[in-house]
Amino acid sequence: MIQKFKRKFIPAWLGILAVVAIFVWLAVFAKAQSNFLEVNFFDIGQGKAIFIESPDGNQILIDGGPDNSVLEKLSEKMPFFDRSIDILILTHSDSDHLNGLIEVLKRYEIGRIVQTDAKDPSAAFQIWQNLIKEKNIPVLFALGGQKIKIGEGFLIEILYPNRSLAQETLKNTNAGSIVARLIYGQNSFLFTGDSEEATESYLLGTGAKIDSDILDVSHHGSKNSSSQEFIDAISPEIAVIQTGVKNRYGHPHQEALDRLKEARIFRTDLCGDILILSDGGEYQIEASCP
Numbered sequence: 001m002i003q004k005f006k007r008k009f010i011p012a013w014l015g016i017l018a019v020v021a022i023f024v025w026l027a028v029f030a031k032a033q034s035n036f037l038e039v040n041f042f043d044i045g046q047g048k049a050i051f052i053e054s055p056d057g058n059q060i061l062i063d064g065g066p067d068n069s070v071l072e073k074l075s076e077k078m079p080f081f082d083r084s085i086d087i088l089i090l091t092h093s094d095s096d097h098l099n100g101l102i103e104v105l106k107r108y109e110i111g112r113i114v115q116t117d118a119k120d121p122s123a124a125f126q127i128w129q130n131l132i133k134e135k136n137i138p139v140l141f142a143l144g145g146q147k148i149k150i151g152e153g154f155l156i157e158i159l160y161p162n163r164s165l166a167q168e169t170l171k172n173t174n175a176g177s178i179v180a181r182l183i184y185g186q187n188s189f190l191f192t193g194d195s196e197e198a199t200e201s202y203l204l205g206t207g208a209k210i211d212s213d214i215l216d217v218s219h220h221g222s223k224n225s226s227s228q229e230f231i232d233a234i235s236p237e238i239a240v241i242q243t244g245v246k247n248r249y250g251h252p253h254q255e256a257l258d259r260l261k262e263a264r265i266f267r268t269d270l271c272g273d274i275l276i277l278s279d280g281g282e283y284q285i286e287a288s289c290p
């Protein structure tokens with residue numbers, strides 16, 4: 001009887017073992033498939049969402065775009081069994097940056113959230129704050145000078161805001177947007193959220209190190225950002241603009257494009273998803289631009 005019982009279950013056990021083996025193999029493959037830092041500028045419509053993965057598997061999502069489409073983008077980049085993201089960065093609370101992040105927060109295990117301490121009465125922001133509390137996720141309030149070390153040789157430096165925003169009522173939420181610089185070996189990226197000229201002047205005034213290879217162009221290429229002095233100080237080789245096809249704001253504005261003329265410009269409304277791969281020395285771009 002016992003013998004029979006065992007035999008009956010041998011194939012099932014073998015099956016489970018095989019599945020486990022495939023899982024382990026998939027996990028190893030997923031981690032080993034890239035020796036590059038990957039920075040994905042998702043084509044997310046009129047909004048911003050940037051997914052970063054380091055060679056040792058650390059994952060960061062900066063903003064989540066205007067809706068759920070970020071979930072599909074993430075599932076294209078992450079294996080189905082990977083349900084966690086190390087850091088979510090919310091540059092500011094506008095819906096074209098926040099809304100998608102709410103869905104990510106609901107469905108993924110999040111290690112840490114980086115955002116400013118600015119308040120926002122919007123319903124979406126309340127949902128966001130409640131979810132963070134409910135899930136008990138640690139929050140770091142971004143402040144210039146903070147350095148977030150993520151794995152070997154991979155660092156994010158917060159450049160802005162320069163103060164606590166908790167006591168202020170920002171009429172213009174863009175004015176509180178996080179600006180951060182990612183350094184990976186010899187390569188650097190500047191992420192600007194929707195920051196505008198006042199932030200740019202402040203950063204220029206402090207002499208902050210903003211010189212970067214790749215610029216995530218602020219505010220979808222609005223003319224109120226990307227002042228010539230700021231762009232000159234960054235001197236980017238590559239400028240990436242995340243903006244929606246035929247958006248109602250007319251982004252990117254021609255004035256901003258003119259000021260970026262020294263850089264190679266990549267636009268999500270024209271190229272779709274844009275991927276930059278860096279080995280810490282050289283970088284390459286994968287995009288299908290017309």
Ligand SMILES: [Zn+2]
Binds near residue numbers: 219220
């Ligand atoms: Zn925006």
